[in-house]
Amino acid sequence: MTVYNFSAGPAVLPQEVLQQAAAEMLDWHGSGMSVMEMSHRGKEFISIYEQAERDFRELLAVPDNYRILFMQGGALAENAIVPLNLVGRKAQPATVDFIDTGSWSAKSIKEAKKYANVNVAASAAPGKYSAIPARDSWQLSKDAAYVHICSNETIDGIEYHYVPDVAADTGGAPLVADMSSHILSRTVDVSKYGVIYAGAQKNIGPAGVTIVIVRDDLIGHALPVCPSAFDWRLVADNNSMYNTPPTYGIYIAGLVFQWLKRQGGVAAIELQNIAKADLLYDYLDSSSLYANRIHKECRSRMNVPFFLRDESLNDAFLAGAKERSLLQLKGHKSVGGMRASIYNAMPVEGVRALVDYLKEFEQQHG
Ligand SMILES: Cc1ncc(COP(=O)(O)O)c(C=O)c1O
Structure with missing residues (x-):
């Protein structure tokens, strides 16, 4: 009997991808090595990495002035990595704006409080997390370092079906979105965001890979305390290989991207x-x-x-x-x-x- 797995994540992967990975497990393309055994600096893995990056850029039509970073630590680590990289653009202590729509935005808010003044510009709590607060009710800050949303709340089942325009009310603050649980499920106008991040374990591949799409001008502002492996400047300058990237996860993600291209x-x-x-x-x-x-x-x-x-x-x-x-x-x-x-x-x-x-x-x- 066919099994249907409705897990929220780690979640079902395409059968074809798992079959291909199984066939290539012991010997990737005649290299005599499993992808897990390859140096991340060798030509075999570099070709896997570059193809994955190209396919992801094509799938989401990521503009040229955005970098795609393959990091580790999951979306929860990004909850710290984002303020560590963005609040330095403002005088300290900076203010960051959040829209609270459920469990995952609440976690993001809690983490950001370690690095910035947090203004919860709107909250879905009074409506028991059954709707996104209307955009015209958001109390945004005039000089926010960024505005953060969770564009799909995995636990509460709430999704933005529009991109909120926040720049006009905030003096041009970039919009940051945790897209962990709906990235690649719908077309996105990346140019409307400053930063998009997503853990892989829903629509991308195995847990461990975290993809960050970041606009060029938002790179290079990390606070001095930011761990080097989480400094977007170092990660971008080293093509996601400042530290050893999650190589096998990136390989599976690449197979998922190719599968998605075959789906149209x-x-x-x-x-x-x-x-x-x-x-x-x-x-x-x-x-x-x-x-x-x-x-x-x-x-x-x-x-x-x-x-x-x-x-x-x-x-x-x-x-x-x-x-x-x-x-x-x-x-x-x-x-x-x-x-x-x-x-x-x-x-x-x-x-x-x-x-x-x-x-x-x-x-x-x-
Ligand atoms: C929207 C969203 N954000 C953050 C997370 C946390 O991800 P991780 O545990 O990989 O850090 C999840 C996990 O399911 C999620 O669905």
Whole structure:
């Protein structure tokens, strides 16, 4: 029976990618080496790295005045790395603006407080994290070093479907986005952002790789205390090889990028992602057993939290799902209920199988 893995991350990867990696595990392209065994400075790995970078740039149409950095430490490390690299552009102590839309922006806020004055310009807390506060309600600072958003809240299931314009109200502050859980799932106008960062373990590849897209003029301002391996200037000048990069993770990410290009690229996968999300939300909305609490205009296409109106059925629901090889549907412990993460590599058949099961369970228990 086909297994469908709805994990929020580390998450499902395309079968073709895993098969190719398995075939190349012991001997990459006749080199006699596994990619894991190669020097990051050797010509074999450099060719893997350069291809991955080129493909990623092409997939997201990253403009020439942006650098793509392959780093380590995950998105949580970037929560520190971003202020360490950006607040130095302003007199100290600098102010940074945040929009609080859920668990991951809250974590970013907590970390940034170590390095700057944090202004939470708007918070979704009063609405119990069910919607993004309206842009015209944001109390932005006049001289913020940057404005930070989490453009897809993986736990709460909230996604920005527009790029907020913040420059006019902040004296030109760059917009910084944590795109960990929806990067490559939709087209993005990179030029509207100063910095985009993402941990790999959803739409890119294995945990350990962290991709940072940063505009040239935002490089070179690291605070003296910034660890060298996290200084974007050093990372960029050394083509992400100031320290040893996560080589195997970058190789798998490169295979995922090639797979995505074979699917028709980001615009094509976005259409599939819209269709998959519609299928699931339409059923949830039509049902009297399940509910999704997020306002329609900001529902995530990648992470769909839902609740059984009778929570005493949760264990039976999960057990039945497991019997049908529908895995990892339990919601995050901080919000409870269920969550289906339907990243790029989740085929529409997986979402159909989930909806069939939702219906069947509702018929039995509704
Ligand atoms: C939106 C978002 N930001 C940050 C993180 C934290 O990533 P990491 O644990 O790789 O640092 C996650 C993890 O799932 C996430 O979904």
